[in-house]
Amino acid sequence: MIDEGGSTLPRRQLGRYLRDGRNETGLTLEQVGVMMQWSKSKLSRIEKAEGGGTLRHVDIRELCRIYEFDDEMTAAMVALAEQSDEKCWWHTFDDVIRNSLNMYVGLETAASSLTIFRPDLVPGLFQTAEYARALDHIYFPDDSPEELDRRFQLRIKRQSMIERRAQPVAVDMVLHESVLRTLVGTQKIMSGQLRHLADTSTRDNVTVRILPFEAGFPIGTPVGPYVILDFGVDTKGRENAPTVVYVEGCTGDMYLEREQDTKVYRAASHAIRQAALDAVASRGLLRRTAKELAA
Structure with missing residues (x-):
């Protein structure tokens, strides 16, 4: 499900409508492929929004x-095809963004809500400049100062979706307490980062909870970092696009769309939220820890 070009949400919407149309007519991929003089795989890729390339009207x-x-x-489908071929703002950062993250930023930008769990570090959407630069200097040791600055500018651009006046993205985030205790850069940098998290959590569209050490493993096993991306509904109450779960890994990222997979992560999120401190207690812990680090 990797779309390396164009606008992600219109392409996924178009693929869903075309798949629904084919199913409603009782046609198979093979049958439509013959009619279009296409391979079965080409039509399947269009329906799944896989791959880039221009969609001919x-x-x-x-x-x-x-x-x-x-x-x-038909006019609506053509309009979606036109939108899917438009280059979006994140493509100007192709020099410092890998293809898998390119895909993620496209989904993130289109999302109406994000459910985030991080057991390791503060996610990019909430990183301060100092925290981000400290991480990048380690992770990208061969980058020039200009490339490191480009990475920082990308983060700033992404963070604007939280603060925009028109329909800011809703974020429900749980961080493990270890995130607060793991030093990135200096104690001063960590203190500033935690204060920033506490301040941001006062926004109406952002909820930050801390999963304390004493909570153990809420689902009985360690859980790695993930984001559940939802895309809202249209005027008829239908999902604009299927939910996607983004699972980040050191050797590669996964994008999960199957209903059975999203159910697993929604259940995990529910259990983790239940075990976490509430928003007020979490904000208090963030501020106390920031004060300790600044002492």
Whole structure:
């Protein structure tokens, strides 16, 4: 499910509508592939929003004809194809952003809400400049000062989605207490980072909870970092796009979309939230720890 170009959400919406149209007509991938003189895999990739490349309007119109879409629906599909081919702001950072993160930033930008768990460090959306630079100097030791600055500017651009006036993204985040105790840079940097988290958690669209050491393992096993991305609903109450779970790993990232996978992570999130301190107690712990580090 890696889309390396264009705008992520329109491409995924288009793929879903085309898949639904094919299913409603009772046609298989093979049958439509023959009609379009395409391989089965090409049509499957379009339906799953996999791969980049321009979606030709003539092809979209022909699929709409096969699926018996009316003129209004066909126009909407063509409009989605046009939007999916537009270059978005994060593509200007292609020099310092790997393809998998490119995909994630596209999803993140389109999301209406994020459910985050980090057992290791503060996620990029909430990192201060000093905390981010301290991490980048270690993780990208061969980067020039200019490249490191570009990485920082990318973070700043991403963080604007939390503070924008029009429909800021809603964030429900749980951090393990170890995040507060793991030194990144200096104690002064950590103190500033924790104060920033506490201040940001006062926003109406942001909830920050801390999972304390004494909570143990709420689901009976360690859980790595993940983000559940939801995309809201349209005027008819349908999901704009399926939920995606982003699972970050040292050797590669995963994007999970199957209902059985999203259910597992939603259940884990519920258990973790239940075991975490509430928002007020978490803010108090952040401020106390920041004060200890500054002493």
